[in-house]
Amino acid sequence: xxxxxxxxxxxxxxxxxxxxxxxxxxxxxxxxxxxxxxxxxxxxxxxxxxxxxxxxxxxxxxxxxxxxxxxxxxxxxxxxxxxxxxxxxxxxxxxxxxxxxxxxxxxxxxxxxxxxxxxxxxxxxxxxxxxxxxxxxxxxxxxxxxxxxxxxxxxxxxxxxxxxxxxxxxxxxxxxxxxxxxxxxxxxxxxxxxxxxxxxxxxxxxxxxxxxxxxxxxxxxxxxxxxxxxxxxxxxxxxxxxxxxxxxxxxxxxxxxxxxxxxxxxxxxxxxxxxxxxxxxxxxxxxxxxxxxxxxxxxxxxxxxxxxxxxxxxxxxxxxxxxxxxxxxxxxxxxxxxxxxxxxxxxxxxxxxxxxxxxxxxxxxxxxxxxxxxxxxxxxxxxxxxxxxxxxxxxxxxxxxxxxxxxxxxxxxxxxxxxxxxxxxxxxxxxxxxxxxxxxxxxxxxxxxxxxxxxxxx
RNA sequence: GUGGGCGUAGCUCAAUGGUAGAGCCCCAGAUUGUGGAUCUGGUCGUUGGGGGUUCAAGUCCCCUCGCUCACCCCA
Numbered sequence: 001x002x003x004x005x006x007x008x009x010x011x012x013x014x015x016x017x018x019x020x021x022x023x024x025x026x027x028x029x030x031x032x033x034x035x036x037x038x039x040x041x042x043x044x045x046x047x048x049x050x051x052x053x054x055x056x057x058x059x060x061x062x063x064x065x066x067x068x069x070x071x072x073x074x075x076x077x078x079x080x081x082x083x084x085x086x087x088x089x090x091x092x093x094x095x096x097x098x099x100x101x102x103x104x105x106x107x108x109x110x111x112x113x114x115x116x117x118x119x120x121x122x123x124x125x126x127x128x129x130x131x132x133x134x135x136x137x138x139x140x141x142x143x144x145x146x147x148x149x150x151x152x153x154x155x156x157x158x159x160x161x162x163x164x165x166x167x168x169x170x171x172x173x174x175x176x177x178x179x180x181x182x183x184x185x186x187x188x189x190x191x192x193x194x195x196x197x198x199x200x201x202x203x204x205x206x207x208x209x210x211x212x213x214x215x216x217x218x219x220x221x222x223x224x225x226x227x228x229x230x231x232x233x234x235x236x237x238x239x240x241x242x243x244x245x246x247x248x249x250x251x252x253x254x255x256x257x258x259x260x261x262x263x264x265x266x267x268x269x270x271x272x273x274x275x276x277x278x279x280x281x282x283x284x285x286x287x288x289x290x291x292x293x294x295x296x297x298x299x300x301x302x303x304x305x306x307x308x309x310x311x312x313x314x315x316x317x318x319x320x321x322x323x324x325x326x327x328x329x330x331x332x333x334x335x336x337x338x339x340x341x342x343x344x345x346x347x348x349x350x351x352x353x354x355x356x357x358x359x360x361x362x363x364x365x366x367x368x369x370x371x372x373x374x375x376x377x378x379x380x381x382x383x384x385x386x387x388x389x390x391x392x393x394x395x396x397x398x399x400x401x402x403x404x405x406x407x408x409x410x411x412x413x414x415x416x417x418x419x420x421x422x423x424x425x426x427x428x429x430x431x432x433x434x435x436x437x438x439x440x441x442x443x444x445x446x447x448x449x450x451x452x453x454x455x456x457x458x
Numbered sequence: 459g460u461g462g463g464c465g466u467a468g469c470u471c472a473a474u475g476g477u478a479g480a481g482c483c484c485c486a487g488a489u490u491g492u493g494g495a496u497c498u499g500g501u502c503g504u505u506g507g508g509g510g511u512u513c514a515a516g517u518c519c520c521c522u523c524g525c526u527c528a529c530c531c532c533a
Contacts, residue, residue: 005506007524060531063459101533129533134459145533202504207531297532307533320533344533372491407493422491436493 011133011141022358023144026173026349027126030146033168034124037161039148042123043103046130050097056104056327058299066141067094077219085396099131102147103300103340105322110151110338119152119336125312126345138316138347147321149340151328159304159323160277162341166308166319167283168341172359178310178318180287182274182295185301185322187254187267191292194258195236201227205237210295212241220293240292247275247290254292274304301325306341310351318351319343362414364393366453370406373396379421383431383446387419390450410436413458417453 008014015023037061053065070078070093080094099105102125110117126146135141147174148165152156163180170178188209192202206221215223224234240257243250251268258264271290278288296305303323310318321341327334351359367386371377380396387394395415397406403420410418431449434441444452 008501010525058531064531131532133532134530136529139532143533317533342533347533370492402490403492404489405493407491418492420491426490432491434492439493441492 006269011135011139011143012047013140013142018362021361021364022349022353023345023357025361026345026352027144027146029172030169030345031124031126032344034146034148034166035167036168037122037148039122039124042106042109042125043127044102044109044125046098046128047096048099048105048108050095052102052108052331053097053100053198054260055099056300056330058297060297061100064133065100066098066130066132068096068098069093070095072412094334097128097200099330101125101129102132102145102342103149103327106147106149106151106326107338108331110328110336114332118242120158121151122148123151124148138350140346143344143346146345147340148345151338152336154294154325154337156177156304158272159270159339160274160281162339163274163288163306164281164283165307166341166343169182170308170318171258172354173348173352175310175351178287178308179289179435180283180306180308180319181289181291181294182271182306183291184267184304186263186269186303188272188292188295190258190261190263190265190267191237191240191254193263195233197229197237199235201229202267205229206295207297208239209241209293210297212293217242243292247271247288250290250292268304295322296322300327300328316347317344318347320458354445365413365415367395367419368406368410368413368415369394369396369416369419370403370421373400376400376421376423376426379426380419383419383421383449386446387450387453390454390455392450407434407436419448419449 047068050065050067054062059347069075074095075093105124106125110121124147126144129145130142132139133139133257147416148160148162163182187208189202192205198204204227205224208220208227211223212220220241221234221238224237239399240254243253245253251271255264255268275288279285294305294307297309301322302325305322307317307320309316312359319341321339322339323339325337326335328338367387369380369387371380377400384394384396395413407418409415416436418434418436420434422432425431425443430445432441432442432443433449434454442452
């Protein structure tokens with residue numbers, strides 16, 4: 001018999017129960033924290049119209065967007081009477097795409113449902129996104145994002161809250177050595193303006209600046225020069241990027257150097273305000289680092305930008321976000337200010353695994369109720385139902401068989417307790433409860449057993 | 459899109475061009491009311507696919523597919 005060789009599309013994964021327990025642990029944690037700050041849930045379709053997504057993510061993002069072939073008559077009409085297709089025609093073959101992130105769908109939702117949405121709209125969204133990227137460590141083609149965004153406010157408190165939430169999530173999950181890097185797009189632009197960089201030259205310069213950590217000052221200098229800037233301008237930019245010290249000092253220094261550049265002044269002002277709010281929100285100073293060379297790739301950011309990184313292991317950023325005051329306007333015709341942050345839950349899980357931050361839970365099932373033989377099966381089923389009614393997660397062994405096999409099953413599945421109801425127990429109206437970790441075994445009434453199990457949860 | 463590494467049993471990996479193996483896993487038994495340890499036995503393969511060289515190819519050559527890591531970019 002010919003079998004179908006089982007395989008998965010590149011960059012996608014199955015999540016087996018033991019992994020799902022971990023994933024749900026992380027998702028539950030972030031969800032609870034999101035709700036603590038007053039964010040509400042939202043889901044959107046996997047598919048979006050291509051015209052909604054295109055042009056939002058830059059050239060690179062465009063290439064990485066999974067596009068969906070037209071279907072049915074649409075495709076037939078397109079192809080009818082044509083002998084061949086040329087590369088130029090590919091664009092017409094597709095009309096929809098898998099969502100690339102959660103921010104653009106949010107903007108669409110806000111524009112489409114104005115009458116149902118009260119501003120400021122604070123929503124969280126935990127759903128997969130797709131990118132036609134070449135996978136590598138910590139990078140997948142299908143992965144979950146957890147986003148929070150506050151739409152309809154330009155308050156710096158909203159920006160500060162997203163940073164506070166990042167801090168809260170990462171520290172609650174057990175991360176110790178992380179830093180939240182912040183910067184401001186307006187400030188960056190102001191610095192470039194001060195250095196006399198023309199508008200149309202800024203993107204390559206920003207991309208070069210973003211790589212500072214990786215390629216060093218010499219590398220950045222080389223790339224900026226390659227972008228066609230004079231060496232005088234390059235020096236002015238690099239001098240500012242090289243500034244070190246506490247945030248307040250940096251801000252004072254940069255506003256002094258760039259006197260008279262409005263964008264710099266307002267950027268400094270915004271960052272100062274955000275820092276003030278972070279203090280009120282109780283975010284430790286040493287967790288937040290002002291980095292003038294933080295850029296972030298996505299084109300739509302306009303104000304504060306942030307990303308969180310850990311030093312060990314080296315895996316790139318865990319979260320990232322910022323303010324995007326002009327994105328929603330693309331769908332609405334008038335701008336609505338917004339800011340948000342995205343949690344890279346896949347990387348968070350990978351890193352937590354590597355750092356051993358997960359609690360030792362391998363299954364959610366609490367007891368296996370064994371089935372001794374046909375005459376006792378009814379008692380086992382009845383006890384399992386009693387336990388379930390008390391909220392205990394119980395699995396019943398489906399058919400009477402050797403206890404050995406039943407205990408082996410509990411062991412394999414890491415179920416912590418096994419209940420045995422054999423002829424002896426049945427006669428006495430009691431059950432035997434075995435702790436799989438300690439091998440201790442006690443005889444209890446059914447009620448006592450259930451009370452005991454509930455107590456073990458601590 | 460560019461460059462490197464690797465494809466042998468379910469998993470991790472062996473095998474100077476000369477009979478495809480080990481450990482783990484799994485199944486059964488030792489042990490007819492009890493898992494993990496030990497012992498015994500057992501199941502498991504078109505060596506990713508195709509072609510070539512050779513008396514002989516897992517091994518050498520070519521093509522192809524897949525995985526993986528890095529770059530670009532990004533979560």
